[in-house]
Amino acid sequence: MKIVICNCMRTIHLFPHDKGKCPFCCEEIKDQCIDNSFSVPLGFINDKLSDIDVAITLGEWNKALSMIEELMEWKPDFSELHWRKLLVSLKCKSDIEILSKGKVLENNPSFQNTIRYADEIHKPIYALIKKAEDEIVNLLEKEIITQESVDKVSLGVKSKPNEFQNEIAKLEELVSKEIKALDEVEKKLREFIIDYDKSVSSFKQKLTEIANKIKTTSEQRELTTERKNDLENYLSQHKKLNDDELVKIKDEYDKSLPVFKKLQDEQTKISNTIQSYVSQIDQINEKIKDMVYQIEKISQEYDAAFNGLRNGDYHFAKLKIKLRFDEILCDTFKTVTI
Numbered sequence: 035m036k037i038v039i040c041n042c043m044r045t046i047h048l049f050p051h052d053k054g055k056c057p058f059c060c061e062e063i064k065d066q067c068i069d070n071s072f073s074v075p076l077g078f079i080n081d082k083l084s085d086i087d088v089a090i091t092l093g094e095w096n097k098a099l100s101m102i103e104e105l106m107e108w109k110p111d112f113s114e115l116h117w118r119k120l121l122v123s124l125k126c127k128s129d130i131e132i133l134s135k136g137k138v139l140e141n142n143p144s145f146q147n148t149i150r151y152a153d154e155i156h157k158p159i160y161a162l163i164k165k166a167e168d169e170i171v172n173l174l175e176k177e178i179i180t181q182e183s184v185d186k187v188s189l190g191v192k193s194k195p196n197e198f199q200n201e202i203a204k205l206e207e208l209v210s211k212e213i214k215a216l217d218e219v220e221k222k223l224r225e226f227i228i229d230y231d232k233s234v235s236s237f238k239q240k241l242t243e244i245a246n247k248i249k250t251t252s253e254q255r256e257l258t259t260e261r262k263n264d265l266e267n268y269l270s271q272h273k274k275l276n277d278d279e280l281v282k283i284k285d286e287y288d289k290s291l292p293v294f295k296k297l298q299d300e301q302t303k304i305s306n307t308i309q310s311y312v313s314q315i316d317q318i319n320e321k322i323k324d325m326v327y328q329i330e331k332i333s334q335e336y337d338a339a340f341n342g343l344r345n346g347d348y349h350f351a352k353l354k355i356k357l358r359f360d361e362i363l364c365d366t367f368k369t370v371t372i
C-alpha cells in the first residue's frame with residue numbers, strides 16, 4: 035500500500051491489485067510515490083507495515099489485526115495504522131472497496147482516529163474517500179427516489195386511479211338514473227295496488243250484500259206467496275245488478291293484470307341493472323384496493339432501501355437499482371475530486 039499522486043491530481047493509496055493504475059481515473063501511474071517511511075530508530079515499522087499489507091491483500095484479517103495492534107503500541111498516533119485497522123474492520127482489501135460497502139466511515143472509530151492523527155500528506159487521501167462516499171450516498175438516494183417513481187408508474191399508479199375514478203363516477207351516474215326509473219315504476223306499482231285493493235274491497239262488499247239478501251230471504255220463507263213473489267222478483271233484479279257489477283270488476287282486474295305484471299317485470303329488470311352496475315363498481319374498488327396495496331409494498335421496499343443507505347447499508351438499494359449501482363460508483367470515481 036503506497037501513497038501516490040496520480041496525473042489526475044488525486045493523492046491515493048495504491049494497492050498491489052491496482053496493477054499500477056489509478057482506481058479513480060484508470061490511468062497508468064508513473065512513479066509518483068510519496069515517501070512516508072520511518073527512519074531509524076523506527077525503521078522496523080516499515081517492514082511491519084509491509085507485512086500487514088500482505089495480510090490485508092490475502093484477506094488474513096485476524097493476522098493483520100494482531101499485527102496492527104502490536105504496532106499501535108509503538109505508534110498509536112500514526113493515521114495510516116488506523117486506516118489499515120479500518121480496512122480490516124470492514125474486511126476491505128482496498129480504499130475503493132470501502133466505497134461499495136455502504137456509508138461506513140462517519141461513525142467508525144478507526145476512521146475517527148485516522149482523521150484525528152492525519153498529517154498534511156495523508157489528509158487528502160482520506161478526504162477523497164470521504165467525499166466519494168458522500169457523493170455516492172447522495173447519488174444513490176436520488177436514484178432510489180427516481181426508481182421508486184418508475185416502479186410505481188409501471189403499475190399505472192399515475193394514470194389508473196383517475197381512470198378508475200372516472201369509470202366509477204360514470205357508473206354511479208347510471209345507477210342514480212336507474213334508481214329514478216325504479217322509483218317511478220314502484221310508485222306506479224303502489225298506485226296500482228291501492229286501486230286494486232279498492233276494487234277488491236268493493237267486490238267483497240258486493241258479495242256480502244248478496245249473502246245478506248239470501249239470508250234475509252231464507253228467514254222470510256214463511257211469508258205469504260204474494261210477498262214471497264215480490265221478494266224473489268226483487269232478489270232476481272238485485273242479483274242481476276250484482277252480477278253485472280262483479281263482471282265489471284273482474285273485467286277491470288283482468289285488464290289491469292298485464293299492466294301490473296309489466297310493471298313488476300320492469301321493476302325486476304331495473305333492479306338487475308342496478309345490481310350489475312354495483313358489481314362493476316365493487317370490481318373497480320377491488321382493483322383500486324389491490325393497486326393501493328402494490329403501491330404501499332413498493333413504498334415500503336424503497337423506504338427500506340433509503341433508510342439502509344442512510345444507515346450505511348447498501349444491500350436493499352443494490353437490489354432495487356441493480357446495474358445502476360455499479361455505474362454510480364464508477365461515475366463517482368471518475369468525477370470526485372477535493
Ligand SMILES: [Zn+2]
Nearest residue numbers: 040042056059
Ligand atoms: Zn488518477
